[in-house]
Amino acid sequence: MPLSPDQQAEIDAQRSAPAQTLRATVPGMEAHLYTAHPVLDHGFVRVIDYMGDDSAICQAARVSYGRGTKSVQNDEGLIRYLMRHWHSTPFEMCEIKLHVKLPVFVARQWIRHRTANVNEYSARYSILDREFYIPAPDALNAQSQVNNQGRGELLEGDEAARVLELLKADSTRAYDHYQDMISQENGQQGLARELARMNLPANIYTQWYWKVDLHNLLHFLRLRADAHAQYEIRVYADAMCKIVADWVPFAYKAFEDYRLGAVTMSSQMMDCLRRMLAGETVTEENCGMSKREWREFQGVLS
Incomplete structure (x- = not known):
C-alpha cells in the first residue's frame, strides 16, 4: 500500500478543512492537493503546496520591460516566446512542493538535480518499512549491447523467474537481519539505527519532500521524462508531467513543443542536413561525425 494509515488519515483531515x-x-x-498518485509498486507523488500560475510567469517577464512598454501579446504567446528563446527567470516565479515515495536507488539518481530543497525520511531516527521495489516482469531487461547505461532485450522464462526470486529473497533476508540487529529483545542492546541501515538494499523505499521552482522542474522533466531515461525514474517524471500540465497549461504546452518534442543538432548535423536538402548523398563515411553521432542523427531524421 503506497500510503500508510497515518498518512491517509492526515490527508483526509487536510482535505476536509479547506x-x-x-x-x-x-x-x-x-x-x-492531498492526492497521492501511485507510481511503481509502493511509490507515489503528491502535491503538498504550490505557488504561481501561467499569469505569474507573464507578470515576472513584463515587469522588466518598464512602465509604458508592456506588451499587448497574449499570455500564451509570451510564454511560448520565453520558452523558445530559453529565458529562465520568469519560470522561476512558480514553485511546487511534492511529497514523493521512491526506491533509494531512484532517489540517488534524483538527488543529482541539486536545484531543489529536499528533506528526506531519516533512517537514523526512524525504522524503514518493509517495502521494496520488485520490477514487474515486463521491466526486467538484459544489459544493452550498444549502451553501457541502458537496457536491452526483455528477460524471459527461467532466467526472469530466477532474477525475480533472487531480488525478493535478498530483500527479505536483508530486512530480517536489519530488524534483528536493531532489536532490543532477549537482552540485546540493539545496534544503532544509523549503523543498521547500511545493510538495507537499494530497492527499499524512502520518502522526501521536494520543493523546486518551475524552471528547474522543467529541466528535471526534460531529462527524466525522456525515452532514454531509466524506466524507474521516468514513471515518476511522467506522473509529474500530468500534474504540471494541470498547473501551468500554457507553460507545459510550450515545454512539450520546444523541449520534450524538439531535437538539438550539432553544427555537423546541420551541415549534413543542408547537404541532404541540396541533393547530396550523405553517408556515415563522409558525414564527418563519429559512429555514435551518426546513429543519433539517423534517429533524429527517422
Missing part, C-alpha cells in the same frame, strides 16, 4: 486564500489558485492543482 482554507480560503487571496493568492492565485489553479483549479487543476487544487484537485491534486
